[in-house]
Each structure stands twice: as C-alpha cells, then as structure tokens.
Amino acid sequence: MRARFCNYQSHPNNLVRVPLSFFDRVQHQWFLPGFCWYALRNPHWGVLLAMVFCCVTVVPARAQLQPPEDPEDEKQIGLWLDQGISAGFSTYKSLEVEFHERFDEGASNLYEYFVQGGVAFRLRPWVTVIPIYRYQRFPGNPAVAYENRLQLNITLSTSRGAWRPNLRTLIEGRFPDNRTASARLRFRPGVDYTLPLRMARRPVLVVSNEFFIVPGTNSFAAGGSFTQNRFQVGVRLPITDSFSIRPYYLLQSVNLPKGWETNEIVGISMAIKVASKSK
Numbered sequence: 001m002r003a004r005f006c007n008y009q010s011h012p013n014n015l016v017r018v019p020l021s022f023f024d025r026v027q028h029q030w031f032l033p034g035f036c037w038y039a040l041r042n043p044h045w046g047v048l049l050a051m052v053f054c055c056v057t058v059v060p061a062r063a064q065l066q067p068p069e070d071p072e073d074e075k076q077i078g079l080w081l082d083q084g085i086s087a088g089f090s091t092y093k094s095l096e097v098e099f100h101e102r103f104d105e106g107a108s109n110l111y112e113y114f115v116q117g118g119v120a121f122r123l124r125p126w127v128t129v130i131p132i133y134r135y136q137r138f139p140g141n142p143a144v145a146y147e148n149r150l151q152l153n154i155t156l157s158t159s160r161g162a163w164r165p166n167l168r169t170l171i172e173g174r175f176p177d178n179r180t181a182s183a184r185l186r187f188r189p190g191v192d193y194t195l196p197l198r199m200a201r202r203p204v205l206v207v208s209n210e211f212f213i214v215p216g217t218n219s220f221a222a223g224g225s226f227t228q229n230r231f232q233v234g235v236r237l238p239i240t241d242s243f244s245i246r247p248y249y250l251l252q253s254v255n256l257p258k259g260w261e262t263n264e265i266v267g268i269s270m271a272i273k274v275a276s277k278s279k
Helices: 032-041 043-063
Strands: 017-019 028-030 078-090 093-104 109-124 127-137 146-157 163-176 182-194 204-213 226-238 243-256 259-274
Antiparallel strands (some): 078 093, 109 127, 226 243
C-alpha cells in the first residue's frame, strides 16, 4: 500500500502542507489549522507541535541575550581625570594607587570611575612588574553596575639620551557584574621625549598607541578579537620634584559589531610621589 507523507517544504504563505488524508483521504491542501487540529487528536503529533512551539519561542529569547556593549566605551567627546600616588617602600619597591573619573557626551555625564592599587617591583632598571586589583563602577548603566578586575602590568623601558622608549603589557582578568568573565591583553608601545628647553624641570612629550585584544570569550559585544585602539599624545609638566601634571589628547577607536567607532577625549593626569623615609 502506498504510504503518504507530509511535505515540509517552505511556502510563501508560511503554511504547512499536510495530506488531506488526515481528514477525508482525498487530496492535498495548504491548511495550517488542519495540522494543529490533527496534532491535538494524535498524541505523537502533539509532542511535535509542542517542540515546534518551544523552538519558535526560544529563538527570540536567545536573540535578547546579545552581550551588551562594553560599558568602558567612550561616547562623543569625553573628559578623563586621573590621579596617581606612588609611595616608595624602598629603592626597588613602591605602593601604586590610582583614582580615575571619566565623563562622556561632551564631558556632561559621569559614566565610569574606578580605583586600583598594587605593589610595583623594579626587578631590573629596565623592567617593572605590578600586580594590580581594580574596582570599577558604571553609574547609570542598566546592564552592568560594577566590575572587578585583576591586572598584571609588565613595563619595559630604557633611556637613550632625551628619548625613553617603553612598552607596557597589561594582562587583564575581567569579572563584570552579571556577565561572563573574560581575559584581555593590552600592548602599549610608546616613547617619552624630554624637550630641550632651558628650564630647571623640563617638560616631557609623551606619545603612545595601545592595542586591546580579547583572545577568547568576550564579556561584551565586539566586532572581533581586536576590540579597541587608543592613540595618545600629551606633555608631562613637572611642577615640583614630587608632583607633575600631564594634559593629553586621546583618540579611542572601538570595534563594535556594527563597525569601528572613534571618539575624542581630553584628559588631565596628576601624579604624586611620596618618597620613603630614610632611617
């Protein structure tokens, strides 16, 4: 006896083609309510209908689970304020504490602030290692309220007269609120150039370009593993032997799923050095 099967091919009307033999065994028609009626009468088809319904409802839910944009991404023209304190324990060791406030949307919105601290170990004159802990807050962000971050700062530097080339490598473990943890690598080659001016404390030109790479799972939405680039130029102005100010200009380019987005930032960095007391 010739078997009859349903034809599950797509149709412009988004209907399901089923044999009319389900009802009067005469001919085929395109009739979606008939499929539902038959499924209710046949328990096996009822299970299939339930599975189809679950798949249809789960797909939109999965679409809503798209990772949010990284909350540290700048929007429009920004203002960054940085304060750093270095307290020396000895010639080769110091406590490093930093405070940062970041405004975007024309410097009118405080979208991020954080504090971080670590102990710097100067293993050689040309290499410094700093394990760091950072606590970060994102006020007003509906997706992520805060983030804990572990960092390992490895800085290589050398002096060539007025020039001081350097390379900072930052290995980060990011643990954001309600998000999957992720790792990130940051490479920042740069150069400091002491300007040849007749001054007791000569200003220093500081130029760097930083690359951000997420080698595995990303906690936030991005257009690829190369997630961000920051080009920075500024001038460090020594006010005293222990206090300096560095105004700078920064271009932040972020790799979003829709493409690259670049924003401009003006920043002011202040650094304080507290010398260790000699006994």
